[in-house]
Amino acid sequence: MSGESWLYAAQAMIWTSFNHRISVMNQLQAMRVFARVVELASFNLAARQLGVSPAAVTRSIGMLEAHLNTRLLNRTTRALSLTEAGSKYLNGCRAVIEQLDEMEANLVQSTRAPCGTLRIASIATFAHSGLPSLLGAYQALHPGVSFDVTTFDVHIDMVEGGFDVCFSNDPRLFSSSLICRSLTSIPQIVVASPTYLAAHESLRSPSDLNRHMLLCRSDSGMRCWEFVDGTGTTRLTVNGALISQSYAMLKAAALHHMGIALVPRPLVERELQHGALVPLFDQYEVGAGPRHLNILYSSPSHLSMKVRSFVDFVVDQYRTPGRPAMLKAAA
Known part of the structure; x- marks a missing residue:
């Protein structure tokens, strides 16, 4: 038998x-x-x-x-x-x-309500945009849970750092010991200040960018800017007038008229609405490097109640019709 x-x-x-x-x-x-x-x-x-x-x-x-x-x-x-x-x-x-x-x-x-402190690591862009509304909605359901949030712009070791969950677009974090679930794409945009654009040569196509002051990430994978439209893909290897590991730094430099930056759109939404920054090449889908927001956590068999509950809540927010639009706009 x-x-x-x-x-x-x-x-x-x-x-x-x-x-x-x-x-x-x-x-x-x-x-x-x-x-x-x-x-x-x-x-x-x-x-x-x-x-x-x-x-x-x-x-x-x-x-x-x-x-x-x-x-x-x-x-x-x-x-x-x-x-x-x-x-x-x-x-x-x-x-x-x-x-x-x-x-x-x-x-x-x-039968137990989730409680305790949830240690979260998050890329700075998401921590400054979509994460607060997500945490607020979860805490309204589970007031016994508090949050300890660490933001990062560069590689972070989730396991060594003792984090329960991590929001990241960095594939270097993926490992056999972690579960990775894709949540949404992160829209990116090329921006500059009106003052900078008024003082420099006009832009007609992405190839004109190399004659301008460019503000870009220092990661090697982020130095290739892609522009996609109905005719194909244009790729530009950029050498920045300013490079930084921080998108917040690139945004600040663009606001101070130092050049043209490629940044996550949620990071500059307010500046776009108020005219402090101007979008460029809106007719293209633009980007550089990894563009998907993921949630990472340990094997399900080792999850505490609060972690399992939070992960299920987050995934549900991005999967339920009617909810993702708000979250994607803030990702």
Whole structure:
């Protein structure tokens, strides 16, 4: 019989007894005792760990064997070994116990309100735009949760930093130990101040940019600006008059008429509305480097209630019709 068949057989034994010698609850307890005896290869050690007497352990095994009408263990004064039937039954016991423990843990977690401090790492652009509204909406549902937010513009080690979740567009953060879920794209835009544009040569196409003062990220992957329209893609390798790891710095430099910057659109939305910055090449889809916002977190089997609840909430906000528009505008 296959291992899966024995699992089904073991589960069936819980609900249907051959001769009703022991109750379902007693059988479940006896199965736990049996698994612990095998694990420790000792009745006495199993009794000590379970907090019962050796006689109680012996009695549980005896009741289980009588119930199944078969011997599960070969016992001598010096050794303890599984019979063939015992080996097969053990696999089923472990599966049933694991399933039951998981079900109980999930039920307990579902009845508890998330609480405690959630440690969040976020790229600065999202932290200054979309993240506050997201945290506010979550905290309104779960007032027992507080937030400790760290912002970054360069690579950050999520695990070493002890963060629960991370919002990032940096593929260097992705690893086999983390779950990465894409949330939305981050729109980018080329901007300059009216004062700068009035003092410099006019721009007709992206290729004209190389005759201007450019403000760009210092990351090597961000030094190639792409412009996509119906005719194809234009790529420009830029050498900045000012380079920085910080988008906030590039925005400030553009506001001080130092040149033309490519930045995430949410970062300059207010300045665009008030005319402090002017969009350039709006007819193109523009960008440089990674352009997707992701949420990263540890393996689901290791998540606390507050982290699992927060991740589910965030993903739901971006997946539910009617909600993403507001969030994408702020991403």
